[in-house]
Amino acid sequence: MNSRQPAPPARTVPVVVLSGFLGSGKTTVLNHLLAHRAGTRVGVVVNDFGSIEIDAMSVAGQVGDSMVSLGGGCLCCAVDGSELDAYLEKLAAPVHRIDVIVIEASGLAEPQEMVRMLVANENPAIRYGGLVQVVDAAEFDATRAAHPETDRHLAVADLVVLNKTDRVDAAERARVEGELAALCAPGIPVVGAEHGRIDPELLFDRRPWSRTRGQLSFEDLLAEAAEHDHADGEDHQGHLHAAYEAVEFTSHQALSPRRLIDFLDRRPAGLYRIKGFVWFGVPGHQERYEVHSVGRFLRFTPGPWGRGEPRRTQLVLIGSALDGPGLLHELADCEEADPRSVPPESMWGVLRYVDRADRAEGVPDGDGPDGDGPDGDPGSGG
Numbered sequence: 001m002n003s004r005q006p007a008p009p010a011r012t013v014p015v016v017v018l019s020g021f022l023g024s025g026k027t028t029v030l031n032h033l034l035a036h037r038a039g040t041r042v043g044v045v046v047n048d049f050g051s052i053e054i055d056a057m058s059v060a061g062q063v064g065d066s067m068v069s070l071g072g073g074c075l076c077c078a079v080d081g082s083e084l085d086a087y088l089e090k091l092a093a094p095v096h097r098i099d100v101i102v103i104e105a106s107g108l109a110e111p112q113e114m115v116r117m118l119v120a121n122e123n124p125a126i127r128y129g130g131l132v133q134v135v136d137a138a139e140f141d142a143t144r145a146a147h148p149e150t151d152r153h154l155a156v157a158d159l160v161v162l163n164k165t166d167r168v169d170a171a172e173r174a175r176v177e178g179e180l181a182a183l184c185a186p187g188i189p190v191v192g193a194e195h196g197r198i199d200p201e202l203l204f205d206r207r208p209w210s211r212t213r214g215q216l217s218f219e220d221l222l223a224e225a226a227e228h229d230h231a232d233g234e235d236h237q238g239h240l241h242a243a244y245e246a247v248e249f250t251s252h253q254a255l256s257p258r259r260l261i262d263f264l265d266r267r268p269a270g271l272y273r274i275k276g277f278v279w280f281g282v283p284g285h286q287e288r289y290e291v292h293s294v295g296r297f298l299r300f301t302p303g304p305w306g307r308g309e310p311r312r313t314q315l316v317l318i319g320s321a322l323d324g325p326g327l328l329h330e331l332a333d334c335e336e337a338d339p340r341s342v343p344p345e346s347m348w349g350v351l352r353y354v355d356r357a358d359r360a361e362g363v364p365d366g367d368g369p370d371g372d373g374p375d376g377d378p379g380s381g382g
């Protein structure tokens, strides 16, 4: 090659960080993007908090080999990011012909740390592609009150997805949008969404992302990275997840629907998030029941088991000041040795928290005594 001619630009793969507080809807957004990616090849890195990788399982069916999972910790606290670098290098290898890589950050991650790792990354095959911050419209005030760091995260976002707009009325949505506009850098788009349904083109880079991010420049980020004290033992201070812990429960026995609902009704306020799936094995209800709770909100979604998938329950419980052994003990007490003898009506407590559209025919509406199931006001469910 003539050395006077500039080298052709190498093909670089943008890496987009999908961030947002616990339960805001990151996995939902990611699944929507994957389902509507058309011909775009998407590589996915899932960083779950807790080593049972529920989020990874929720998206795995959609991406096949193009997904890696970094369970058991928080990506922003990887000491040198080398594990992430290795995964990104693998995904960005030309053989995969990946167009974009999406990192779903743990709900407890400091997005700024990940952005720093990406902009400082020396791999010529990748480039930082933007920070998408997912916000739960219904929990906006509560999240900000409990976690003032939220404002800082919004200040560095490139795109904000105001998710769960179905859970707020028009006036409340307008109020939250106004607050977001004040918190985000000027001109940052705030896109409203129900169930994460955003236009994939917002992420799949038909418009190049700006390298200058909000109020922080590329240089600012690198300078701050130099001051970052991960190596000196104070690495977790001030991070959202320092105050949180995850408790994991796995059982190969069925769970009693009544005892589980009783457990969920009594869940402590500090148990902020539950996710996973449950096997009840009750006659007529052999499905795999995905469960999500965010604060007092609770939902079950029945679905088929994978081919050959063992019948079992796997739950991750995330919260602060949790009595982990006590919670595990209570869940173990929910185990049911003979689910086939359990009357189908025992499922009604669970079915109150299943969306009407997902219910099997013939199941009574069964709005509970307090009428707070997901058919009513989902914001007060639980």
Ligand SMILES: Nc1nc2c(ncn2[C@@H]2O[C@H](COP(=O)(O)OP(=O)(O)OP(=O)(O)O)[C@@H](O)[C@H]2O)c(=O)[nH]1
Residues within 6 Å of the ligand: 020, 021, 022, 023, 024, 025, 026, 027, 028, 029, 055, 106, 107, 108, 163, 164, 165, 166, 167, 193, 194, 195, 196, 273, 275, 292, 293, 294, 299, 378
């Ligand atoms: N009503 C309503 N529920 C939603 C919407 N988007 C997501 N959800 C529900 O909110 C719960 C949490 O969604 P996820 O996508 O798992 O949230 P996440 O941010 O990935 O959660 P973590 O991984 O724990 O941080 C699930 O029960 C979703 O079905 C929405 O727009 N409206």
